[in-house]
Amino acid sequence: MIMAVFLIARPVPAHAHPHIFIKHNVAALFDQSGLTGFRLTWRFDPMYSSMMRADFVGSKTGPLTAVDVKALHDKSFVDLKDVHYFTSVIFNGKPLSLGVPTDFSATSVDGSIVYNFVVPLKPDPHDMRPENTVTITVFDPSYYVYYELAADHPVATVGGAKLDAACTAKVVWRDSIGWGRVHSDVVTCTFRSPG
Amino acid sequence: MFRCRLLGAGLLLATAIGIAHAHADPFNGTRAVPADAGSIFLMPDGLVTRLAHIQMQLNDVISREFRSVHNTGSVVAVLTILALAFLYGVVHAAVPGHGKTIVGSYFVANRARWRSGMFMGGLISVLKGVTAIAIVFLMSLVLHLKELETANQGAVIGCVSYSLVVVIGCVVFWRAATGRGCEHNHQPSVLQGGRGATEPHNHRDANLQRILIAVTGVVPCSSAIIIMLFALANNVMAVGIAAVAAQSLGMAVTVSAVGMAGIVARPVLVRVTQGSGHHLERAERTVRLLGAVAMVGFAGLLMLGALSRI
Numbered sequence: 001m002i003m004a005v006f007l008i009a010r011p012v013p014a015h016a017h018p019h020i021f022i023k024h025n026v027a028a029l030f031d032q033s034g035l036t037g038f039r040l041t042w043r044f045d046p047m048y049s050s051m052m053r054a055d056f057v058g059s060k061t062g063p064l065t066a067v068d069v070k071a072l073h074d075k076s077f078v079d080l081k082d083v084h085y086f087t088s089v090i091f092n093g094k095p096l097s098l099g100v101p102t103d104f105s106a107t108s109v110d111g112s113i114v115y116n117f118v119v120p121l122k123p124d125p126h127d128m129r130p131e132n133t134v135t136i137t138v139f140d141p142s143y144y145v146y147y148e149l150a151a152d153h154p155v156a157t158v159g160g161a162k163l164d165a166a167c168t169a170k171v172v173w174r175d176s177i178g179w180g181r182v183h184s185d186v187v188t189c190t191f192r193s194p195g
Numbered sequence: 196m197f198r199c200r201l202l203g204a205g206l207l208l209a210t211a212i213g214i215a216h217a218h219a220d221p222f223n224g225t226r227a228v229p230a231d232a233g234s235i236f237l238m239p240d241g242l243v244t245r246l247a248h249i250q251m252q253l254n255d256v257i258s259r260e261f262r263s264v265h266n267t268g269s270v271v272a273v274l275t276i277l278a279l280a281f282l283y284g285v286v287h288a289a290v291p292g293h294g295k296t297i298v299g300s301y302f303v304a305n306r307a308r309w310r311s312g313m314f315m316g317g318l319i320s321v322l323k324g325v326t327a328i329a330i331v332f333l334m335s336l337v338l339h340l341k342e343l344e345t346a347n348q349g350a351v352i353g354c355v356s357y358s359l360v361v362v363i364g365c366v367v368f369w370r371a372a373t374g375r376g377c378e379h380n381h382q383p384s385v386l387q388g389g390r391g392a393t394e395p396h397n398h399r400d401a402n403l404q405r406i407l408i409a410v411t412g413v414v415p416c417s418s419a420i421i422i423m424l425f426a427l428a429n430n431v432m433a434v435g436i437a438a439v440a441a442q443s444l445g446m447a448v449t450v451s452a453v454g455m456a457g458i459v460a461r462p463v464l465v466r467v468t469q470g471s472g473h474h475l476e477r478a479e480r481t482v483r484l485l486g487a488v489a490m491v492g493f494a495g496l497l498m499l500g501a502l503s504r505i
Contacts, residue, residue, distance in 0.1 A: 046255065047258050060428070111258065
């Protein structure tokens with residue numbers, strides 16, 4: 001009987017139900033050599049933003065200072081490497097490891113803390129094809145953090161016009177840890193190899 | 196008064212450990228990695244996405260209204276907050292960690308009137324709100340803990356509390372197995388329907404119910420703490436307390452509904468069990484054992500889940 005109870009149960013989420021809600025944007029970055037990374041924008045929900053502000057920011061209201069941004073980066077953002085920034089990238093069918101994020105900035109917009117940073121990528125030249133497909137997912141399988149693509153300009157391409165780069169977003173089913181199958185946004189970008 | 200001492204010791208322990216530990220939140224600077232340990236309950240596909248989306252929208256609107264109360268003192272905004280907080284409670288309690296499964300399985304194990312189901316679900320939810328408010332006062336205003344740490348105290352208290360529920364479940368199991376404290380055939384049959392069913396006639400059962408309410412209710416709901424902290428940040432503490440109260444009532448609706456589902460399910464389970472050739476008394480005992488095992492199982496899973504978050 002005890003076995004039966006455990007059989008209907010599933011592996012546990014590390015945390016209970018979502019307590020952080022993030023609306024995000026994804027921009028694929030290109031230069032003449034091809035894909036260089038993604039610029040990610042995360043807009044935290046106002047309640048969680050308020051707590052972040054209380055713990056890491058010197059002021060209660062108004063714009064964030066350089067000191068505030070550094071505090072958010074050093075005391076909070078850097079730890080996200082342990083969870084790979086909740087971001088996974090697949091290039092032409094192969095998982096691609098993320099570089100250390102660059103260009104981190106944080107702003108306060110209408111009561112929300114907004115992170116903006118670049119995840120650099122270096123696809124192996126051997127994996128390049130004439131037509132390339134890269135997908136990026138920002139998703140927390142434990143569902144402590146709930147990600148949803150922003151309604152405004154959810155996806156974009158920067159500097160990829162010559163490579164005919166284009167990105168589209170769609171919703172897919174994905175297994176979560178303990179919450180059954182859930183919906184997750186996936187951004188798929190295509191581009192030609194340069195030259 | 197052994198049980199009072201036990202309960203008191205448990206709560207003290209929970210508070211002490213709670214102060215000592217911060218929870219592993221990916222953004223709060225504790226550098227902890229979310230672990231994959233433990234397990235939780237089967238959720239229908241996609242349900243949690245819909246619930247999360249609704250919660251996100253409610254979170255947006257509620258916080259906007261809080262700022263509006265702060266800036267203009269609008270009464271309409273206060274009423275909007277209360278209504279939305281109630282709705283938030285109903286939705287939020289539908290996800291694991293609010294005592295539903297424990298209440299449900301308790302009532303599968305123990306015969307009770309539907310009023311008891313409503314009462315227990317309601318009281319647990321109200322207690323959760325009270326604990327949330329108390330924690331914010333203690334951790335944030337008195338001890339000046341970081342807000343993100345304050346918001347995560349539930350994990351530690353939950354771990355201790357769910358361990359106690361496991362013990363209570365074992366007591367229910369032991370009583371069922373040994374035939375102590377359970378309703379015997381001198382009571383009106385449960386098969387006569389809801390009106391025939393009796394309240395626990397045994398004082399020990401009533402006491403157990405009270406302990407279960409206290410132990411489960413003392414686990415605060417993180418969302419209530421977050422709402423309270425947000426109200427404080429906007430200097431509208433009274434509205435925050437009212438909002439947590441409204442949210443607790445909302446949660447009470449959901450948790451009570453599951454409690455009553457347990458009460459309704461019990462006679463059905465007894466009938467099914469009896470249908471396979473058992474005597475009524477044996478069928479009752481079997482269902483009681485099943486309910487107790489479910490209680491231990493659910494509480495154990497919740498405990499493991501909470502443990503992985505500490």
